[in-house]
Amino acid sequence: MAAAASGGGAILYQGYAYGYPHKFAYRPLTPARPLREVWANEPRDSLFLYVHLPFCEMRCGFCNLFTTANPQSTLVSDYLMALRNQVLQTAQALSPGGAPTCQAPRFTRAALGGGTPTYLSVPETEALFATLESAFGPLHTVPWSIEMSPATVTEDKLKLFMQKGMYRASIGVQSFDPTETAALGRRQDSTQLHEALTLMRQSGVPVLNIDLIYGIDRQTPRSWLHTLARAMEYRPEEIFLYPLYVRPLTGLGRRSRKGAGGAKGDMRFTLYALAHQYLTAQGYRRVSMRLFRRRDVPDPSGPHYCCQEDGMLGLGAGARSYTRALHYSSEYAVGRPDVQAILARYIEEFVTGATSSDIISKADREPEPLARFGAALPLHEQQRRYVIKSLLRCDGLDPTAFRHQYGCEVLEALPQVAVLQELGLAEHHADGAATTLRLTSAGMDLSDVIGPWLYSLEIQQLTAEYELS
Secondary structure, three states, X not given: OHHHHOOOOHHHOOOOOOOOOOHHHOEEEEEEEEHHHHOOXXXXXXXXXXXXXXXXXXXXXXXXXXOEEOOOHHHHHHHHHHHHHHHHHHHHHHOOOOOOOOOOOOEEEEEEEEOOHXXXXXXXXXXXXXXXXXXXXXXXXXXXXXXXXXHHOOHHHHHHXXXXXXXXXXXXXXXXXXXXXXXXXOOOOHHHHHHHHHHHHHOOOOEEEEEEEEOOOOOOHHHHHHHHHHHHOOOOOEEEEEEOOOOOOOOOOOOOOOOOOOOOOOOHHHHHHHHXXXXXXXOEEEOEOOEEEEOOOOOOOOOOOOOOOOOEEEEOOOOEEEOOOEEEEOOOOOOXXXXXXXXXXXXXXXXXXXXXXXXXXXXXXXXXXXXXXXXXXXXXXXXXXXXXXXXXXXXXXXXXXXXXHHOOOHHHHOOHHHHHHHOOOEEEEEEOOEEEEEEXXXXXXXXXXXXXXXXXXXXXXXXXXXXXX
């Protein structure tokens, strides 16, 4: 950590602590756990609902998400039938009354991700919404988000989303420079991109988010500033800045390059600092290392959701679910053959029948969905997760809330935090009577070092031993 604090080189980019434990730490659960048992003692009054649609019109060279490009139409229809059955079975399993609409879990946030959810047609999307609402209630009462791509944005889809109360629309742009998107292995038409962004802006969605990548081969400070300036033309409420990671089994990973620049010639830290300065001047505030939000944009209204304390229910192959003591999902893969095999097993679990025209629902015959793949979180891992997820946001960690949750002090649970303070990477921040522990500006810059550094030895070992397919 001391070496990282001194700055420079690829050591500043170790990994994105999106979730803890990392999905590479997941293993088969033996025996599989019934969801009714998994959620039996879990609070259900403030949950995040996530639905995974693992389809795209193309797979970008940097992408290591669980998705497949240009699937056959029968695969999509079979998957959606399986997803429908999983939704209904899961709602029943989590409902104390035993019926999907009786005392269903209360969701305070929701998201459709992938993949590219807007790969679905309007009728397919309408059917998905109907299933979700029959199980969990109207979507328009919950701030929800959806991922889009320039090639799949249409006016009729946006109209449907707004009718359903869409709060946030996120689009992967990555770069406004065609040579840079080509270097990413991404086909992107500039005219189509402008039309998609214009439609999204005109739709009236409260929050438009644009994803950008820095550290692309031959990207320069000048071209990076050009991309940022082009993004500003659409006045997005949010911008996510992702450092380029070249992962195994991705298109870029199969090339001869071993990383995004490496220690020699790695521009990522320089480009990030430039973007931070530029976006601050444009009226944005940093929420985390990756997320910048316009200062005039309020937080979502409605019930509060705290990712450190509240659970998440994931539906669909590739979706992760979080309870306090167990994180679970389907299996994970990047390579097309293994992704296809996982999708086939998912469809087999929730649907019988060889073709989409001859599907027999299993909802009545097998109403008890199971958690088959995941990671248990004993108390010390729950505490570690709370610290990691809190510190990697600019509003930091509330020691009083931590003490209330776990009955001990932060430094008792995780002495490593003291090292961050000694290095000037974290400090206590007084805001009236309340005090929070926050990363300093320099510490926030090093989030992709600090996050993995705080992983337990057990999780580090499981992650290192994972065999990606």
